[in-house]
Amino acid sequence: MIDFQKNTVFKLSPAKVDNLAPEVAPILIQGEQVLLAFKAVRDYVVFTTKRLIAVNVQGVTGKKKDYTSLPYSKIQAFSIETAGTFDLDAELDLWFSGLGSVRLEFRGGANIRQIGQLIAAHAL
Template sequence: MIDFQKNSVFKLSPARTESVAPEVAPLIIPGEQIVFCFKTVRDFVVFTTKRLIAVNVQGMTGKKKDFTTLPYSKIQAFSIETAGTFDLDAELDLWFSGLGNVRLEFRGGADVRQIAHLIAMQAL
């Protein structure tokens, strides 16, 4: 899902927490809470109070999944681009220490300012 060599971009739409929480529940540590969830057709991204969890659903059946955890403490910089009148997509760029850049593109309906606020509260 996240290709650190190619700066992969994938379009995410807001999702209900209940639809993805069971998948990431085994990864959640005490005191950590899910804040935002976004999905593509099969893949999804979860923003918690401590990290970003990207889940790549693989194969025809979707039983195989790749979980990538990106802790906010490793973020060196980030930027957002909000949606406009004609360009309804918003973007979030994150630069991680030792990993490089990760870009997430959100379809209309996602308030990237709220995501930026969460990241700022945890990373700064």
Template sequence: MIDFQNGSLFKLSQCNPADVAPLIEPIFVEGEQIMVAAKALRDYVVFTNKRILAVNVQGMTGKKRDLTSLPYSKIQSWSVETAGTFDLDAELEIWFSGLGKVRLEFKGRFDVTYLNRLISSFVL
């Protein structure tokens, strides 16, 4: 499982969902769709209409992947920190029942307010 507490290893930038779709769509349930995708060097996080998928790409070839499925139904609370003038990184912290806190850092102009609305629409 990905170490979500170590945000410095997991600074994400928004990416085109079509870039990661072929890698994860085989595990989707019926009706599941990608809403937002974000990528670090090799790892990525995908927000679907059913869950959050965190993918840790492993090994020299990158063929081995650790997929962590975080269902919206297990979210207890979340916090969003937007980027500022001097601190350009944004953060999303989510507390899951049975897992604890998951922390994701986003660099650049990532729209975390959209993620806030997205999570709200599935949890509230």
């Protein structure tokens, strides 16, 4: 589960939706689709048409997984920070009603503006 007290999650790089969509397919609702996918070493985050799903892969074998579902409808505010010349990571900060905040850090190849537009389209 995402720790809302220590709110930074992962260092994410863009991943192919086709590779990660089958991993979360069993928990998607009817009509929900994976739009974007990002992966750390073992953990990953997908953005769907309804929510953000963070998957924490646990244990030596990786069979145990924790799925944290964060619905766009619960986002009260969000902020994006683009990568710079020396700071190559982009960041997405999300504030959730009743939960707290989460920061997702993305490596240089992520299109943070596209992610911001996706959040805006679903949360506003």
